[in-house]
Amino acid sequence: MSNTTAAQPAKRSLGDIDLRAVAPFVALAVLFVFGAMVNPNFLGLDNLTNVVTRSAFIAIIAIGATFVISAGGLDLSVGSMAAFVAGTMILFLNTGAVAGDSGMIAAAMCLALATGALCGLANGLITTLGRIEPFIVTLGTMGIFRALTIYLAEGGSIAMKSQELRAAYRPIYFGNVLGVPIPVIVILVVAILGAFILYRTRFGRHVMAVGSNEEVARYSGISVNRVRTLTYVIQGICVAIAVLVYVPRLGAATPTTGLLWELQAITAVVIGGTALRGGVGRIWGTICGALILELVGNIMVLSDMVSEYLIGAVQGAIIIIAMLIQRSLGRR
Amino acid sequence: MSEILTPSPTDPPPAETLLEATSISKSFGPVEVLRDIGLRLVPGEVHAIIGENGAGKSTLMKILSGHLAPSKGTLKVNGEKTAFTGPVDAEERGIVLVHQEILLAPDLTVAQNIYLGRELRRGIVLDERTMAEGAHRAVLDLGADIDPKTVVNRLSIAQRQLVQIARALLVPHRIVIFDEPTASLTPVETKALLKVIGAIKAKNAAILYISHRLPEVKTIADRVTVLRDGKLVGTYDAANLEPVDMARLMVGRDVSKLYPERAEAKTGETVLEVENMTVPGFTRNASFSLKRGEILGFAGLVGAGRTELLEGIIGLRPANGSVRLNGNAVQFKNSKQSMEAGIVYLSEDRKGKGLLLGQSLKINLTLAGLDKFVRGMLIDRRREDQALDQAIRDFDIRTRNRDLLAGQLSGGNQQKLLLAKMMLLGPKVVVIDEPTRGIDIGTKEQIYKFITGLAAEGKSVIVISSEMPELIGICDRIIVMRNGEIAGEVAGEHMTEAEIVVLATGATMKEAALVAEGA
DSSP, X not given: OOGGGGGSOOOOOGGGSOHHHHHHHHHHHHHHHHHHHHOGGGGSHHHHHHHHHHTHHHHHHHHHHHHHHHTXXXXXXXXXXXXXXXXXXXXXXXXXXXXXXXXXXXXXXXXXXXXXXXXXXXXXXXXXXXXXXXXXXXXXXXXXXXXXXXHHTTTSOEEOOOHHHHHHHTHHHHOEETTEEXXXXXXXXXXXXXXXXXHHBHHHHHHHHHHHOHHHHHHTTOOHHHHHHHHHHHHHHHHHHHHHHHHHHHSEEOTTTTTTHHHHHHHHHHHTXXXXXXXXXXXXXXXXXHHHHHHHHHHHHHHOSSOGGGXXXXXXXXXXXXXXXXXXXHHO | OGGGOOSOOOOOOOSOOXXXXXXXXXXXXXXXXXXXXXXXXXXXXXXXXXXXXXXXXXXXHHHHTTSSOOSEEEEEETTEEEOOSXXXXXXXXXXXXXXXXXXXXXXXXXXXXXXXXXXXXXXXXXXXXXXXXXXXXXXXXXXXXXXXXXXXXXXXXXXXXXXXXXXXXXXXXXXXXXXXXXXXXXXXXXXXXXXXXXXXXXXXXXXXXXXSOHHHHHHHOSEEEEEETTEEEEEEEGGGOOHHHHHHHHHTSOGGGSSOOOOSOOOOSEEXXXXXXXXXXXXXXXXXXXXXXXXXXXXXXXXXXXXXXXXXXXXXXXOEEEEEETTEEEOOSSHHHHHHTTEEEXXXXXXXXXXXXXXXXXXXXXXXXXXXXXXXXXXOHHHHHHHHHHHHXXXXXXXXXXXXXXXXXXXXXXXXXXXXXXXXXXXSEEEEESTTTTOOHHXXXXXXXXXXXXXXXXXXXXXXXXXXXXXXXXXXXXXXXXXXXXXXXXXXXXXOHHHHHHHHHOOOXXXXXXXXXXX
């Protein structure tokens, strides 16, 4: 009997590495090489910093989506939710309800986070208590959040009125700390927090369990509805954090704010190796996926090989290709 | 081991072989489930296949009926070498399989079901009348007079099974394979079915008959082939083989040692009292109690409501009734509450409700008792690793390495992992549903030892099982359920299969004896 080895940890060898976990990082490396060949400016620090900064919205939202999808859910409403949170946040900023620029901005940020959390809570409660497919629920709320934004903007856009406030808020997107752009820092902080929660806490373990098999989770004494609902709340908070970085960029919310972000966020999650059926969540893979999406767009702009108007088509193709690769790696 | 092979294997029958399987092997990935099986079928014989769960019976049947291709070996039908392309191909060669589960469309009529997928037409219009007549003749042939226009969901289980058999026999057949046809039948229905098999046999077809009920095999079979651990033990004349011999051949050693010796049970005060428990749609007014150190069995037919009753008590299903734990009234809304109160439940559905097959052993082990591994906010992974080492030792979980996924373990090791997972909670009451389903005999013995060990430690155990010998072997007392109600209780010398069958089916003692001991 060879079961004497049972108590020893298995030695890691090359063959043991889970290709699905590594694949996104390999793809990212390949893109770097490809980008460098296409245009020497690609590897410039300015260009790369710019790419990472621009990936911030999708990366942060996709971290939330990693939780939702790991637990076996789906949230299609993130793009509309971002527009809605941005719209309400700017409307609040425009009221000037709190004295002092920084006080005003801090209050608006808190409001945005609360709004995002509540939107997520709504998605979660309708899904779990109503026992409706998350696909349908978030399709519905996607329409609701979008329409509410357009209604608040009266068909146009919602812009920050106070120039001083704009100037005070601007650094959150355009500023840097020791040369590192603030959006990049936000990505890192959110990702580290996300990874901590997903991998090291009881809640994260429960997310994986619920996504793997809801019945097993229930029979193991886990409150499935609570876990599911909380993943949507986390998603909502992530959307709000993305909005905090987004608003100073343009200082406005428009009917097209956040359009197709749900596609990009889900694509980033799937490219990153998180299983769409739940049970496997990879935060760093998701970040990698968001970077890949942004890099592909960047290379398209720099290379002239494909019209940049086709970026959406390329991103759409990437999610399909990523799924095909996951399938074939999974089948080995 | 040769000394237990008292009955000598029968010589292969002469000439006229309908089906011959030679050196059949089957592997799934690295796991070999059948090795070098040889089997011959001649016209007009009832050939029983017996073996423990996991002995490879179903795999062999699937190969013989074209549902699976063998990895090695040859099949000859009527002396002609054959490789089936699928079940339809096998049917065209006269081999039909009657599935264990009922696979009928419940909203269609008997005739529509019998002709499903092979409807008769006149031009483009269905020829309802001819089909109705054909269907009626088909069920009459089986000794049942069922109106072919009846909708199937209005039939009893036994009638449905007859319809299913009639449907299978509509294909011109030389060989009929029955996969545990009597598993959910009452004694009376079983008798009727055995008559049907006699009728098929009389038409000179061969019948392959899989069953766990050895007395029944003794009654009906002409020859018996025994499988053990995927290997052929031998083929024997049923006339020379008593049920006890069959059991010995199946297990490979004396079966009387399977159940651990138990010292006179030292049961203590009442731990759990259940009164008038009703699980809507499943059980009505069930009352029972459980003592400290006791092993209480729950017997009954499939669908009698045993699982649902216990799931209702521990909060996994909506239920009404009073539950007292150590004298205190409790009402569990979910399994977390019952776990915290010290009651754990190990589901019969290990793969669907017990373990996360796609996750590691460690994640599975600590899932229910995760609170014990949380320090501050963090999960203490080192203590999780230690717990896994401990569990692997304590429960003898055999695994190549500890990074395997739970789904890669054998059924027996999965059950041990599930036990380890629930024992981490330090329960006072352990409910185990079908503890040895799909588990090999060696592991069974370990599980029995473990269960009796729990009772000896002063824990109370409830075992739900469909295997009566198992309940009789390890329990102090057995509650028998029928149609959602507690039909009675047996203990001491009354713990016999016949008495349990009487309570479980409502049959008379005489009928039960016929089934339990073979008519």
